[in-house]
Amino acid sequence: MRSIGEMAGDSGLGVSALRFYDRAGVLVPAWVDPVSGYRWYAPEQLDEARLLARLRRAGMPLADIRLVLAGWSGSDTDLVRGLLLAHLRRLEGGLAAARTEFSAIRTLLDQRENPMTTAPRTTAARLSVSAPELAAALDAVRYAASSDPGLPMLGGVLFDVEGDTLHLVATDRYRMAVARIGATGHAGPRVQVTVPVPLSDAMRALLGGDEPVGLTVDGDRVALEAGDRQAAGQCLAQDFPDYRRLVHLPSGRRALVETAALRAELETGPVRPGVAREQGDVSGDVSVLGIADDGTVTVREDGDGDGSRVAVDRGFLLEAIAAAGGDRLVLEFGAPTAPVAIRRVADETTFALLMPVRLDD
Known part of the structure; x- marks a missing residue:
């Protein structure tokens, strides 16, 4: 008999997944301790658990997984082959449809882009903010920044300066965090720069005092000055998405x-x-x-x-x-x-x- 922890390690399914599939009646342990409620699995259940893990990674719906396992334990291999083929066809059909739509979207993007007129950033701003408020704002949004190399524009914290307001925003698509604090000294147009995560962390490390700090944006560079210390570097080249449409x-x-x-x-x-x-x-x-x-x-x-x-x-x-x-x-x-x-x-x-x-x- 395998404990639930051993079963998890050997099958590729987590302990929480095994508990869920037990409650769903998909993979029921061979014995449950009536006192502790601890689950134990028979040796022959390992193959079913590994099969279940593969079906789950392939994105098969739970209802179909249930039927595959039922057919797997019997002699009706035609049922299993039919379910696998049907799911594969669904995946292929969805991929073909997605390719068609993405091709159309790329054509629209090509029509919108005009690289001959692309110009370097000319934005500039200098403002003063409260160090404790900026520290709290960074703490409130930093965790939501993306680490996906395929989406570099999300790998930082957006600093959005408009009038006497500074918004800080981070998102990884699955979550978004927004914080707003007051700012002084900027009377120009709206300025947006995305500060890479390492630089935003360096800025946060400077915010230990109570005195106001200075934030400067000059083209594609941003700097935070706290007394005689400074954290400065390049902004991300990619534009951050319009978060106001997402909120x-x-x-x-x-x-x-x-x-x-x-x-x-x-x-x-x-x-x-x-x-x-x-x-x-x-x-x-x-x-x-x-x-x-x-x-x-x-x-x-x-x-x-x-x-x-x-x-x-x-x-x-x-x-x-x-x-x-x-x-x-x-x-x-x-x-x-x-x-x-x-x-x-x-x-x-x-x-x-x-x-x-x-x-x-």
Whole structure:
């Protein structure tokens, strides 16, 4: 017999995934300790677990996985081959359709681009900001910056200067964090630069005092001066996406939550296994959040969903909670397919948006 930990290590399925597939009736352990509830698996179940892991990586829907495993344990190989072929055809059909659409989009991009008139950055700004406020703003958004080399324009923190306001924004597509602080000294047009993550971290390291600091943008260079110390370097060459088009706060229920209690429930409550977002990219453990009519937020069991639930990446939500800080936070829910907003109680201008995870069932 294999313990659930041994089964996880040998099969390629995480412990949380094995628990989920047990509750879903897909891969039920051979024996469960009636006292401790600990799961034990028979030796012959390892092959099924490895098959399950392969089907999951291939993105097969849970309903089809269930049938494949049922056919695998019997003698009906035609059923298994038919399900595999049907799923492969769906994938190929989806890829062919995506290639056609992407080809059309690339043509539109070629029509929009005119490299002969591309000019270097000529933006310039010099402003003063509060060191503690800038430090808090960087802490509130830094975690959401992307590390995907295929999307270099997201590998930094956007500094968006407009009048007496400085917005800091970071996103990796699955989450976005926005913070706003006051600024003085800039009376010119709006200026936007994306500060690479290493440089933003160097800037954060200078923000230990209470005195105002100076932020200077000169073309493609940005510098932060704190007393006699400075962090300076090149901005990212690529343009950051228009985040204002992406900031659509959910219109639905709002809940005031105790931060420590929600964190504890997320860390100990039920989870679903990671869900494939795209080829080669799988989310971490997923928590299903529900909000009751009285505004109470709970971490729900698998399968007890309705229109008042939303699934999110548990690790991402824990990071957003930690970055927001405070004893209490406001969570805002829209439709199950809409982002979840996490904001501070006394600060409507600093918030995070977390994209929901689509569930297969």
